[in-house]
Every structure is written in C-alpha cells, then in structure tokens.
Amino acid sequence: MTNPDSxxxxxxxxxxxxTRHVLKGVGCRVSRGELLHVRGANGAGKTTLLRVICGLLxxxxxxxxxxxxxxxxVRTEYQLALAYAxxxxxxxxxxxxxxNLRYTVGLRRRVTDAELRRHLERTGVGACAxxxxxxxxxxxxxxxxxxxxLAVQATLWLLDExxxxxxxxxxxxVTELLAEHAGRGGLALVVAHHELGLQQRVHxxxxxx
Amino acid sequence: MSxxxxxxxxxxxxxxxxxxFRRPDQLLQPLVFFLIVTTLFPLSxxxxxxxxxxxxxxxxxxxxxxxxxxxxxxxxxxxxxxxxLEQLALSGQALxxxxxxxxxxxxxxxxxxxxxxxxxxxxxxxxxxxxFAPMMLSLALGTLTLSWLGxxGAGLTVGLRRGNVLLSxxVLPLAMPLLIFGANATxxxxxxxxxxxxxxxxxxxxxxxxxxxPLAATAALRISLE
Numbered sequence: 001m002t003n004p005d006s007x008x009x010x011x012x013x014x015x016x017x018x019t020r021h022v023l024k025g026v027g028c029r030v031s032r033g034e035l036l037h038v039r040g041a042n043g044a045g046k047t048t049l050l051r052v053i054c055g056l057l058x059x060x061x062x063x064x065x066x067x068x069x070x071x072x073x074v075r076t077e078y079q080l081a082l083a084y085a086x087x088x089x090x091x092x093x094x095x096x097x098x099x100n101l102r103y104t105v106g107l108r109r110r111v112t113d114a115e116l117r118r119h120l121e122r123t124g125v126g127a128c129a130x131x132x133x134x135x136x137x138x139x140x141x142x143x144x145x146x147x148x149x150l151a152v153q154a155t156l157w158l159l160d161e162x163x164x165x166x167x168x169x170x171x172x173x174v175t176e177l178l179a180e181h182a183g184r185g186g187l188a189l190v191v192a193h194h195e196l197g198l199q200q201r202v203h204x205x206x207x208x209x
Numbered sequence: 210m211s212x213x214x215x216x217x218x219x220x221x222x223x224x225x226x227x228x229x230f231r232r233p234d235q236l237l238q239p240l241v242f243f244l245i246v247t248t249l250f251p252l253s254x255x256x257x258x259x260x261x262x263x264x265x266x267x268x269x270x271x272x273x274x275x276x277x278x279x280x281x282x283x284x285x286x287x288x289x290x291x292x293x294l295e296q297l298a299l300s301g302q303a304l305x306x307x308x309x310x311x312x313x314x315x316x317x318x319x320x321x322x323x324x325x326x327x328x329x330x331x332x333x334x335x336x337x338x339x340x341f342a343p344m345m346l347s348l349a350l351g352t353l354t355l356s357w358l359g360x361x362g363a364g365l366t367v368g369l370r371r372g373n374v375l376l377s378x379x380v381l382p383l384a385m386p387l388l389i390f391g392a393n394a395t396x397x398x399x400x401x402x403x404x405x406x407x408x409x410x411x412x413x414x415x416x417x418x419x420x421x422x423p424l425a426a427t428a429a430l431r432i433s434l435e
Contacts (some may be wrong), residue, residue: 031402054410055299056295056298056299056434056435057433057435074355077225079299079300079301080211080301082299083343084295084296086292086295086296087292088291088292088295089292089294090291090292090293090295091291092228092291092293093291094228094229094231094232095224095228095231099224099227102222103220103221103223104293104296104297104300106212106301107212107217107221107297107300107301108211108212108300108301109211109212159357170433
C-alpha cells in the first residue's frame with residue numbers, strides 16, 4: 001500500500017455537523033514538493049477538512065494516511081511532521097512573541113532563543129520578539145504564527161487563510177516561503193480565497209458548499 | 210532532537226505559571242475570595258471565640274472549595290478560545306501530559322496558595338495552633354483532589370459557551386466527600402482528637418483521582434476539541 005510518491009492521502013472523507021453534511025466524500029493526494037490550494041465558498045468545509053487532516057477531528061467515514069499509514073497509527077510521528085496554522089494566530093496575548101514560540105516549538109524539539117529570533121526576523125517581526133502578543137497588530141500576529149510554522153521544521157504545512165491581515169509584502173513573503181518549502185521537498189495544504197501566485201506544482205481542490 | 214515527556218511537562222508547567230503571574234488579578238481572585246468569605250462569617254454571626262472555633266472547619270472548607278472552583282473554568286477555556294490548545298494538542302506530546310501539567314499548575318496557584326494562606330484565616334477563627342498542621346494537610350489533599358475532578362469537568366465543558374454553571378453542577382456533587390472528610394479532620398484536630406481516619410480517606414481520594422482523573426480529563430478534552 002505504501003506509495004512514496006503520495007506522502008498524504010485523503011480518501012472519501014465524510015463529516016457531518018449535526019444534520020449538516022459538511023464534507024461529502026472529499027479526497028486528495030499530495031506528494032512531496034507539491035502544494036494543494038483548497039478553495040470553496042464560506043461554509044464549504046475548508047477548515048473542517050484541515051482539522052480532519054491534522055487529526056483534530058475524526059471523520060465519520062473515510063481515512064487520512066501519512067506515508068502509507070493511517071494517521072491514528074503513527075500519531076506522534078505524524079504530529080511532529082506537520083505544522084498547523086489555524087485561522088486564529090493561536091498566540092497567548094500575555095506572552096511575548098518569543099515566549100509564544102518557545103513554549104510551543106519547545107514541545108516538539110529542542111530549540112534555542114537565537115534560532116527562534118532568526119525565524120521571527122525572517123517573517124519580518126524580529127523587532128517584536130520581546131513585545132507581548134497583545135500589543136501586536138493582526139498582521140504582526142499572523143507573521144509570528146508563520147514564524148512558528150518555520151520553526152517547527154515540519155514536512156507538511158496546513159495553513160488556514162495564511163494571507164488574512166497581511167499587507168502586500170507579507171502576502172509576498174508567505175508565497176515565497178511556500179515556494180521555498182515546496183522546493184525543499186515539503187508539502188502544503190493552503191486554504192485561501194485568492195490565487196497563491198505560484199504557477200508550478202500547485203494543485204487545486206474545490207469544495208462544494 | 211525530540212523532547213521527552215518530563216521535559217514537556219516542565220515546559221508546560223513553566224508556561225502556565227508564567228501566564229498566571231502575568232495576570233495577577235486572576236491569580237489573586239480565589240485568594241481574595243477565600244479571605245473575604247471567611248471574614249464575613251464572624252461578622253455576620255457572633256464574634257464569640259467558642260462559636261467561631263466550632264464553625265471554623267465548615268467555614269474554612271466551604272470557602273476553600275468555592276475559591277478553588279472559581280478558577281477551574283479557565284483551566285482549558287483560555288487556551289481553547291485563542292487556539293493555543295490545538296497547538297498543544299498537535300505538539301507530538303501526549304494530551305494527557307498536557308492535562309497533567311495544566312492541572313498541577315492550577316493547583317499550585319490556587320490550592321497550594323490557599324493552603325499557605327489558611328493559617329492566617331485559622332488564627333482569625335480562633336483555631337488552636339496544634340490543629341494547623343492537620344488542617345493544612347487536609348486542605349492540600351482536598352484541593353488537589355478538587356483540581357483533578359475539576360479538570361474532568363473543565364474538559365467536558367470547554368466547548369460550551371456558558372460552561373461555568375454546568376462545571377459547578379458536575380464538580381460540586383463529586384466534591385462532597387472532600388468537604389465531609391476535610392471538615393471532619395479539621396474538627397477533630399481542633400478538639401484534640403486524632404484526625405488520622407479522615408486524612409486517610411482524603412489521601413485515598415487524592416491517589417484515586419490523581420491516577421484516574423488525567424485519563425478521564427484527557428478523554429473529555431479530546432471530545433471537546435472535535
């Protein structure tokens with residue numbers, strides 16, 4: 001069953017929310033070096049699909065496999081291989097940007113403050129490292145969340161609306177990071193309302209409302 | 210290099226304590242509540258020492274339970290609201306390790322703090338100094354047990370918008386044995402009798418919840434995360 005070409009395989013996923021059938025047999029296959037652009041109207045289940053793929057939500061039917069194994073059977077290994085950036089930046093407002101990274105990235109791998117600062121600088125918020133997340137703008141918070149995605153050094157990126165609140169330079173940066181990530185052999189699923197601006201290796205998945 | 214469970218536990222514990230100290234208002238709320246309630250009782254009743262001493266165990270225990278319960282709702286809710294709970298759940302660490310570290314941190318900033326403050330309140334209620342040690346031990350065991358019970362309730366109600374009332378309804382009935390044995394231990398210590406029997410019961414309850422509650426709370430949290 002193991003297919004080295006398709007690192008992530010999602011098959012026939014069905015999810016109901018109460019009586020609402022949110023995901024109706026969604027499937028996709030993403031290989032190393034590929035990006036998948038998940039599109040769909042509001043309420044089409046884009047975020048639900050990402051939550052299913054990262055293992056937070058168990059689908060009523062269907063399966064998600066990582067490198068040929070069901071994600072439930074390789075839970076720890078799979079979690080260490082993925083970076084999930086939810087719709088909210090997921091930062092504690094009372095902690096500084098650096099502390100936020102230290103206490104989440106630090107659970108996955110040993111990391112130094114200097115390295116975390118480098119990632120914050122890469123996403124353009126190096127000067128905000130010592131500021132509490134509470135005083136950062138929405139765009140800066142998004143950049144800190146992106147720095148966390150970089151810092152965890154994951155193979156699979158699951159990004160939910162990563163362009164929200166970002167200025168033109170910020171959007172360009174995310175596009176650039178995605179291209180670099182794919183270039184290194186990483187894979188990513190990106191939920192976004194506009195085009196990613198990357199021509200090569202981008203597949204699209206359209207979810208019906 | 211991957212991070213071991215002990216290292217992860219200590220990291221989450223440090224994160225929780227840091228967050229608590231960054232919000233002193235939330236940190237002090239249960240302690241101030243404890244002080245105010247125990248001060249109001251003598252004011253509303255008679256200030257006779259014999260009467261105060263007789264009602265001291267009940268007042269101390271009811272106030273400590275309610276004070277500890279006050280902050281339980283926030284155990285997972287704050288992390289769930291800002292999305293950081295999902296990040297913790299996907300960190301590659303066991304969810305139970307996260308639950309254990311967060312619950313221990315909750316006990317340190319509420320239960321342990323109440324225990325440290327209890328001699329002050331006990332003095333005001335006219336308790337003999339000899340009864341302080343058994344009273345503090347009973348409070349330590351009782352509040353730790355309550356934190357574990359609360360973790361189950363907080364895990365179950367984290368997804369609900371107004372889970373606070375439901376949390377009290379779930380946890381308070383389960384906390385009744387703590388109140389009975391805790392107040393009894395304190396009462397016997399004041400009377401000069403041995404509080405050992407009641408303390409053994411509290412100890413047993415504490416061991417029981419410390420071993421099983423993390424599993425139940427983890428399962429509850431996993432359901433709520435969906």
